[in-house]
Amino acid sequence: MIVVQNLVFDYPGTRALDDVSFAIRPGSITALVGPNGAGKTTLLRTLAALERPLAGTVLIDGVDVLRHPRECHRKLGHLSDFFGLYEDLTVRQCLLYTACAHRIPPKRQRLAVTRAAERLGIADRLESRAGNLSRGLRQRLAIAQAIVHEPKVLLLDEPASGLDPEARHSLASLFLTLQREGMTLLVSSHILTELAEYSTDMLVLKGGVIVSQQSINAPRTASVGIRISLAGAFDGIDGILNAIGGVTEVRLEGTSVLFSYSDDPLAQHRLLKELIERGAPVRQFAEEQVNLQQAYLATVGAAQNGGVA
Amino acid sequence: MINNPEFRRNLWLELTPYRLVGMPLVLGAIFLLVYFVNGRQVNEQFATTAVVFYGILSFLWGTRLASESVVSEIRDHTWDNQRMSSVGPWEMTWGKLLGSTIYPWYGAALCLLVYLLAQDSQSYLVHTVKVVVLLLASGLFSQGIALLSSMQAIRKDRNYSRSQAAAFLVLGVLVVVPVLSLAFDEHTTFTWYGTTYEGFGFVLITLLAFLAWTVTGIYRLMRSELQIQNGPWIWLCFVLFLMGYGAGFVTVELSDPTLPVSVVRLLLSFAIAALVTYAMAFSERKDPVAWQRLLRHFRMREWRSLLDELPCWTITLGVTLLTVGFSVLYVSLPANPAMHGAELAVFIVSMAGFVLRDLGLLLFFNLGRNPKRADMLTVLYLALLYGVIPTILAAVNLDLLTTLFWPRKDLQPILGMMAVMVEVLVMSWLVARRWRVNYGERRG
Secondary structure, eight states, X not given: XXXXXXXXXXXXXXXXXXXXXXXXXXXXXXXXXXXXXXXXXXXXXXXXXXXXOSEEEEEETTEETTTOHHHHHHHEEEEOTTOOOOTTSXXXXXXXXXXXXXXXXXXXXXXXXXXXXXXXXXXXXXXXXXXXXXXXXHHHHHHHHHHTTOOSEEXXXXXXXTOOHHHHHHHHHHHHHHHHTXXXXXXXXXXXXXXXXXXXXXXXXXXXXXXXXXXXXXXXXSEEEEEEEESSOOTTXXXXXXXXXXXXEEEEXXXXXXXXXXXXXXXXXXXXXXXXXXXXXXXXXXXXXXXXXXXXXXXXXXHHTTOOO | OTTOHHHHHHHHHHOOHHHHHHHHHHHHHHHHHHHHHTTSOOSHHHHHHHHHHHHIIIIIIIHHHHHHHHHHHHHTTOHXXXXXXXXXHHHHHHHHHHHTTHHHHHHHHHHHHHHHHTOOOGGGHHHHHHHHHHHHHHHHHXXXXXXXXXXXXXXXXXXXXXXXXHHHHHHHHHHHHHHXXXXXXXXXXXXETTEEEEHXXXXXXXXXXXXXXXXXXXXXXXXXXXXXXXXXXXXXXXXXXXXXXXXXXXXXXXXXXXXXXXXXXXXXXXXXXXXXXXXXXXXXXOOHHXXXXXXXXXXXXXXXXXXXXXXXXXXXXXXXXXXXXXHHHHHHOTTOOOTTHHHHHHHHHHHHHHHHHHHHHHHHHHTSSOGGGHXXXXXXXXXXXXXXXXXXXXXXXXXXXXXGTSOOSSSOHHHHHHHHHHHHHHHHHHHHHHHHHHTTTXXX
């Protein structure tokens, strides 16, 4: 859905994006993470055709953003980190204006406004002035404006900043709903726990370079991460595991061992039986869900040590 | 127009029921007062009052709103949303120009209606219509210039406070002052390319032509804001129009008796092109990243993209240098009756050299590590180079050295030309060196 190739973006004297290439599959929610100044906002603004890069190609649903920016805007919704609203317009007028500006036919505009307002839970505020809304409601209105034309791709820069935990949770539910309806989302945020609620993929940007792109909570594949905890030290556990067919990426963490193995329950049962037969003091055996924060810290840590995850 | 989303949004904001009622009430009260003060007569004085209030609403209030229309969107963080909509540049141009000013126009239209009602003679109908057209066009021109200048300014720097944006209002008002004073001066005539025209008609046609160019300019800047590329041709046509329009005012009486009119027209065309080059060079962004992109297009032989992204001042500089080349050839022709053709050619080349040197200076400062006040610094240096230093040299009887700072036709023109060429070479070397040191290491 989003294909970026060799994207280079310079500010005078500073390279903000350095030969960035990645692809985002349709229907995914990708968490765009990275430290401050990593280039996240610049990347989102370039994808939204709001900034012109020095070099590179950006395709949104097969359309070249640099060559046909207006065509891309029909497929895109964007929420800026510093968004603004027309304070003197009502919520309905704000949404109606956006629907109109996105060329939704007049007959469908009212419906689009109602649908967007209902999705964001602001249907009861349609006649309120935007300037009178609370921070959370303003954020919801801004997101409603970004999705009123049902874009294929939604780019969100810090969408939950300033929201209370309840509003954040409902935002996560909304993103999952939009994803189920076929929308592709790219969300930049500092709040990793919030991203972990709904992200399927993670894109790590650091110093203008893509450090890693990986799946988070992705649908199960043939191989999963498994953690076993031992009752005490047991020399040679890694050797035993490496000798078993299908076990890969064995990593010792104190009295715990992490490794990849088949997601087949019977195969896992056989593995556990074999470990116990070989005398390993196993007290816990469980599949390990990849935690976004751990994955992010591990990735950034690896990048700092000179490698790329 | 009513289907234009931007225009419609402005209608929602500006034409609220209270405001719709308020404007005729206030204007009605004012006109009633004037009616009584005027001895209960609706005469020429009454019509003049209507024109004055039209001016206040259109030239002052409307121009202020037009100057703020895009700047305030940027300030309020709503501009990016507009840029990401499907509204085209043409719709956006009119939506902003007429939409943001709709309320003052509502009042101005009422004033014009009063002006028309105050006319009592059928015999002046044509003139009355012409005056109304001139007033409408002047209002649009004033507002258009304010919007155009604000949009040109935001291409360079996105952040403008309300007080800074007032400069665009001042500019918008200033451009209509000569238009109105020339149009309503009954004794003014214009001789253009040898034909004498009546003042009002000439000003009106000139105004309509410049209004068309202003709207075209806003449209082009709107395209740039919406990330749509502009080719160089429209700008090129505008510069040629300006040169042709300006050159038309040179008459036999105006020109130097030793020079034929054609040569003076060429020189004036050169001066206009050079002035536009300076104006654009100072008003456009001299972003090293944009230069890197241009260099990249050049290396990749992407000629179309290269032409699309060329700054306007470089295109105008090309026109200036072509005019110089043509002028030099023209005055050097043996059959040409120009007096001292060779000397004149040297003088023209010297002037072009000074233009190049100044632009080099501007680029040199802008390619620095912190180019924030580079344009202002250049203005300061140019004031030194053209004003302070030559004046000091002249005061201490070192007149010959002033050829380093001024193009002088009367004093060793060849020496002056050589001096300025050395300055151009030194400036070019400095610019190239600064580019290499600050930005040349990265090849995009």
